[in-house]
Amino acid sequence: MLLSSLDLKAKYDSDEDDILRCFIIPLLGVAARYDRAVGYFSSEVLSAAAEGLEKFISSGAKMRLIIGDPLSDCEYEAVMNGIKNPIHYKSEELANILLCSQDRNLKLLTYLVANAQLEIKFAFTHNGMFHKKIGIFYSDEETIVFSGSANETLRGLSKYNSEEIVVFFSWDKDSFTKYAQVEIDNFNALWDDNKKRNKVFELDSYFYEKVKDNVxxxxxxxxxxxxxxxxxxxxxxxxxxxxxxxxxxxxxxxxxVDFDTRLPSKPLTVKGHPFELFPHQVEAIKSWKNSDYKGLFKLATGSGKTFTSISAIVELYEERKKVGLGTFVIVSVPYIELANQWVKELSPFNIYPIKCYENASNWTSVLDQKILRYRCGDIKFVCVVVVNKTMSEIHFQSRINKINNSDILFIGDECHHLGSQGYFESLPDAKYRIGLSATPFRSENDEIEGSPFPDTVKMNLLSYFKGVVSEYSLSDAIKDGILAPYRYELVPVYLNDDEQERYEDYSTKIQKLILKAQSSGLNTEEKQSLTKWCGFRSRLLATCEGKLPALINYLKDNPQLTLTHSLIYVGEGKAIDEEQAYISKVTNSLHEFGCKVAKFTSQETSHERKKIMESFKDETIESLVAMKVLDEGIDVPVCKSAFILASTRNPRQYVQRRGRVLRKSKGKSEALIVDFIVLPMAGSRSNFSQNLRKAELERINDFKLTALNSKEVEEIAIKLGVY
Structure with missing residues (x-):
């Protein structure tokens, strides 16, 4: 089909025209080649142009792209994945990608690169930033050249921005020779790195790595x-x-030349869907503003805490920008995996933070430069993602102290970690504050019944964040269709004679120390003893002998159940009188049973955990066996079932674990949670045995409240003598 057969205009103005739909998509459907040089590129364009791109790919057409601004981290990973795994994809693979809604843009990016239909190079200028905007469509006999203000982004090619392009057609020889041929020559010279003022190089080159890392x-x-x-x-x-x-x-x-031209803004789409906050997210931001821009967001796991707070970042930035003020954002998180997730989630909002974690040599000079330029007024927005440990250290604190507190927005994710004295004393005196946690405070029965110690964490959090400004429960999220419904099953595990005796002994020691604390107080050694005996008792309940056989028997009794995309939570440490770590024992036993499982703990390196998670998502690994590292914040929406072998009395932990499997994903209509509850030895009626039943009942009641099979759970609990 000829390019000239399309009904095209000589000029497009986004005030009147949808440039993507009226111009780019039709041309992609018939072109044999597409050359494009731009300042900014976003892979969202690929997803939005899928209609024309499908024909472009199917015909074997090729695209050459030169960009002047580095790709986002997730886009760079997608390109590297394609470069490292070149393959000729089958048409059905493309069809599957086009049907996919989640990360379709990134999958298309990988597909095009791996299939040798897209090459991307980076243009670095000796002065300023490469910001040309040239586009060239070729067919066998005809050529169309366009130039103007539009970048290769969804904003640039839709009616979001005010943009225009001018178009030249090869069949209009006079104007084409006069205005268009020079653009073709310029592009080819750029591609071949023959321009004096620009250096053009591959994305897998040493120089691009330097630019990407913002050296x-x-x-x-x-x-x-x-x-x-x-x-x-x-x-x-x-x-x-x-x-x-x-x-x-x-x-x-x-x-x-660096990222500063990327300023915060709310995206048009996220993960293939139009971006729009849910009512509870809008209300949370409104309440935060009404509370002098301070407060805790107590939002259920999976209900959008991160997107709520990022939207708050954008709104605060825009408000301060109107009066000429800058905004300095610090996001502090407990784990590196969660930090990486924040970096990915910030990207659609045009926010590319300094990653202040892992090797300090990778970020200290960048942070110093940004702080200097921020203080000089050169830039009006800086975002930093840091792990709590680094946040509390002097080499980070000394730098952040240079920023005026009235400019700082501090966001503490999983903020219950920040209430401990070590971290609390390091929190910046920021004018704007957001704390995020589904469970910011411990319950009254958290680990030590009737604890005589004040809840200093709660007091610290309330004093810093100034109270909870928004609450959205798990039951609200399920009712509103934001989280998946779930079935809840109970599997009883009874203590044996030796375990019952130890449990009674530990409980007696704990009770004596608590009574002494309430009457005359404890010295340092006694406090340490209380912590020790509580730890022994918790480990006994988490690793008792009957749990692993109960899990294997459950799997045998339910042969129709697939372990694909399941999480198995186990206790920490070693079972009593055993040398092997309990998680290794469970993992090895499941391997012997024929399950494809892998440990997912803090012992694996960040790179190893990333590879394990990728294998889990693509079903090479069926299940992840974890202790705590998956408890908080890590987004694994593909999870369909959870097996809870670690019987905890900590509501924060089991609420977080439940939330891990309730996130919605394609093909998940409901989730399954199997809880291995620990009960006293049959016939035991001591006060401590009754306390154990009560502790397990508290968790059962919590899970039962929002389960699909609530009545069935209650009947089973009655039969087990828990009620």
Missing amino acids: NLELLRNEIFSDGLNLNISKEEDSIPFFNYSFAQSNQELLN
Whole structure:
């Protein structure tokens, strides 16, 4: 089909035209090649242009893309995945991707690169940022060239921004020769790295790695253009000498080349769906603003705490921008996995944070530069993602202390960690504060019945965040269809003679110490003893002998049940009188039973955990066996079932674990939670045995309340003598 057969105009204005739908998509459907050079590219365009892109791919057409702004981390990973795994995909694979709603843009990006239908290069300029916007469509006989203000982003090509492009057709020879041929020549020279003022290189190159990691860009320019000083660039080409400027000038030059042109904004789409906050998220932000921009968001796991707080970032930034003020955001999280997840979630909002975790040498100089430029007024927005441990350390604190507190928005994810004295004392005196947690405070019966110690964590959190400003329960989220419904099954595990004796002994020691604490107080040694005996008792309940056989028997009795996308939570440490870690014992036994499982703990490196999670998602591994690392914040929506072998008295933990499997995903109509409850030895009626039944009943009642089979659970609990 000829390009000239399409009904195209010589000019498109986004105030009147949808450039993507009226121009780009029709041309993708008939072109044999597409060349594009832009400042900004977003893979969202691929998903939005799927109608034309499907024909483009099926015909074997190819695209060459030059960008001037680095890809987001997830886009870069998608490209690297395609480069490292080149393959000729089958048409049915493309069809599956196009049908997919989640991460379709990233999957299309990988597909195109792996199938050798998309090449991407990065243009780095000796001064400022590469910001040209050229597009060229080729068929066998005809060519169309366009240029204008539109980037290759959803905002640039839709009616979101005010953009325009001018189009030249090869069949209009006069205008094409006069205006378009030079753009074709320029693109080809750029692609071949034959332009004096630009260096164009592959995304898997050393130089792109440096740009992506936001190193000292002045030094990088010197390195890239070290030969450029001798290129005899004419004054017409460059009236400003290379790097012959003062420190203040060099800072101004850096302004033009890194991420700072990416300013916070709410996305049009997220994961293939139009972006829109749920009513409870809108209300949370409103309540936060009405509470002097401070407060705790007590939102159920999976109900959108992260997107709520990122939307609050954007709204605060926009409000302060109107009056000429900058915004400095610090997001503090407990784990590196959660930090990486935040970086990914921030990307659709045009926020690319400094990653202040792992090796300090990777981020300290970048943070120093950003702080300097922020204080000088060169930039108006900075975002930092940091792990709690680093946040509390002097090398981070000393830098953040240079920022005016009235500019800082501090977000504490899983903020219950921040109430401990070590972290609490390190929290910045930020004017704007958000705490995120489904369960910010412990319950009255948390681990130690009738604990005589004040809940300093709760007091600290309330004093810093100034109270809970928004609550949205798990039952609300299920009722509103935000989380998946679930079935809840009970599997009883009884203590044996030896375990019952130990349980009574530990409980007696704990009770004596609690009574003494309430009457005369405990010395340091006695407090340590109380902690020790509580730990022994918790480990006994978490690793008691009957749990593993009960799990295997459950799997045997339910042969129709698949372990695919299931989580198995086990106790920490070793079972009593055993040398092997309990998690290894469970994992090995499941392997012997024929299950494809893998441990997922803090002992594995970040890289190993990433590979394990990828294998879990693509079903190479059926189940993950974990202790605590999956408890908080890690987004695993594909999970369909959870087997809880670790009988905890901590509501925070079991609420978080339940939330892990209730996130909605394609093909999940409901989830399954199997709870292995620990009961006293048959016939035992001691006060401590009764306390154990009460503790298990508390969790059962909590799970039963929102379960699909609530009545059935109650009947089973009665039969087991728990009620």
